[in-house]
Amino acid sequence: MTPLSGTPTVDLLVTGAAELLTCAGDAADLIGRIPGGGVAVDAGRIVAVGDVTGYIGRQTLDATGMVVMPGFVDCHTHVVFGGDRASEYVANAAGQQPPADASVGIVGTMADTRSKTVDQLVDDAAARIHEMIDAGTTTLESKTGYGLDSAAEARLLEVNARLAELLPARIISTYLGAHATAPGRDPKDWTVDILNQLPGVARQGAVFNDVYCDDGYFSLAQSRSILEEGARQGVRAKIHLDAYSHTGAASLAADLGAVSADHLNFTTDAELRELAAAGVTGVYMPCLEFAVNHPAPLDPHRLYKAGMDVALATDVCPGAWTTSMQLAIAMGCRTGGMSIAQAVRAATYGGACALDLQAETGSLVPGLAADLQVLDVPSHKHLAYRLGRNSTQTVVIGGAVIKAPAMKSAIGAGVE
Template identity: 75%
Template sequence: MTATGGTQLVDLLITDAAELLTCAGDAPDLIGRIPGGGVAVDGGTITAVGDVSGYRGRREIDARGKVVMPGFVDSHTHVVFGGDRACEYAAVAAGQAPPAGVSVGILGTMADTRSQTVEDLVEAAADRIREMIDSGTTTLESKTGYGLSIAAEARLLEVNARLEEQLPARIVSTYLGAHAIDPQRDPQDWTEDIVAQLPDVAAQGAAFNDVYCDAGYFTPDQSRRILEAGARHGLRPKIHLDAYSHTGAAALAVDVGAVSADHLNFTTDGELRALADAGVTGVYMPCLEFAVRHPAPLDPRRLYDAGMEVALATDVCPGCWTTSMHLAVAMGCRTGGMSIAQALRAATYGGACALGLAGTIGSLAPGMAADLQVLDVPSHEHLAYRIGRNSTETIIIDGAVVKGAGVD
């Protein structure tokens, strides 16, 4: 509100953006483009968006020639892990079998992760998350899932909690004990161990309970058992669905009220419509499909045709080592056929929907958390056009400048 005869003083004022993108959920153009717009921020919250001529800031950022938009919301990551799989990647890229003794697949990373201390795991993940923040990500999800024993998974939840404490980004913790099955374990026994761990998982601060439902991983029945049990402890369901085969578990995702269904490569159009009707957000990860040279890449236009809200995520993990939502946006457009507006909405508002946080982050409006970025490009098209470039110049999280001139 403008004071009579003057201007209202706020903590931070961003003015004169070449393009301000609100990424509001109801924006007819998907991104809420306002040429010349600005943002007023006070006390960590957005006060005004668009016309900010009635404000002045204790700190001001001149955004002429630049784009201002919400911080990216990376809603699917496996950023906590030990070691790396560079040797496996190099061999596979060359069309060869990985040499004996190198870490391969989820189980290779399981061994590397178990061998590290909590401190080592925090340090390695923090390095990756700092890169994510540097390239515009202000909220990220972090899954466990490379421990695959009760004790090792509990340690990964502790890693998530420490990362959330130490780093400025918002970090949403997801329990993914049902990522894979230690070959020493019986799948049904491990399923029951997971169920038994869920009360502690909730107490350790996880928001979501996720399962990898696919051939060779968890069956729809096991997935249902785990997700329903988690819901009883306040853990909201997520599901890795149909990435490499058709499981029929889309109906399960609807039944349990999954917040998101991720991958969806083999999900049928009818199932996608049922997911859309149930308000399940579809998460698309083009960088992962690129990294693994997926045999059946998802056409995300099928999700839009079904009426789904779509989120773009990096899926950063040992098999897809990218921290860049800029790259996910570029690939979503060029390999997935998304419009640039669709991709930018999916990288912000869509990601917030996939984390159940669309009421507080992912778009710019009065009352929302002040998580935003200033990008040194003259229009939003450049964010897909300059492939994978980190165009993020200034990052603001909860109203605090964490990258750019005058870091708090």
């Protein structure tokens, strides 16, 4: 962008990067790679990308030799929960039965979640979200779903609202009453309660309404009634579908114009084309598949072949505890065979599409929120290559520097 007159001063200037990735929706190479590119930020928004030598920054971030890219958008998380399932996880990995007193499955987490106060749940989730921000995530979705009665689900919506207020990340709240059914209850009865709760969830901050449609969870008819009622109440559909069986819910997602369809392991190619035609983003969660040793891992190339937009997400939950989108990229590449450009785009622009936020975040494009990160590696390829490392050195959300390297004197020094 050429300044109109003189040398404009902006709030923040990021300069000297080895490469800048815009991850713009229309980028021909998928990631909009600009060697040597910079970013100019003012009033929380991006004002220029690429050549920013015509700007003066009140604050300057020196990204010499590093990568500048959008913050990650983690579009599918169950980050609010009580307790942990470490005993179940390690027993399962070793082919053993978990100890009798171990917390097991969604039902175990439900009990641990119900036993905690709202304050405790906020503290527990905030610790995980701080890890996410530290590893470059600037926007995340947070689902309810471990309360499994109306009162407990309402408390989880309150937790989401408190987290959004307390933490610098953008936090999008999703109501997932239809995650499972509490022991001793019939999914039919619980569905009636969910339908009765839906008129209030938008007032409690929910933006999306999600259903777990699969064998043993919620039927296609139950899922339809819940998602249609949500649409009437102003909370748009997201769907967990076909993770462990073929349900036919892909057509439902296409019909309803769901913002995303997540898992898709048993979805047919014809159904994937239907989803693509309806503009539904497909969400791929390789870390979850790894953690549960999934019997039929998704081939993300099937989504691309069908013409879908693809998002990567952590699916952080008690059964797959990772807060790192960098690990999701590494696993998407090695276990899913994604190209690094596909994976980086899916972790930024794709995630934003899965939350209908692509006009606000997920790309470095003038006009969008200044949500970005600096990686202390010479190329974005290291995101796939350095397994288990956190390469995020600096995090900026809405123009505010949230994470800065302790030793770099250039940070915060300003050059006014």
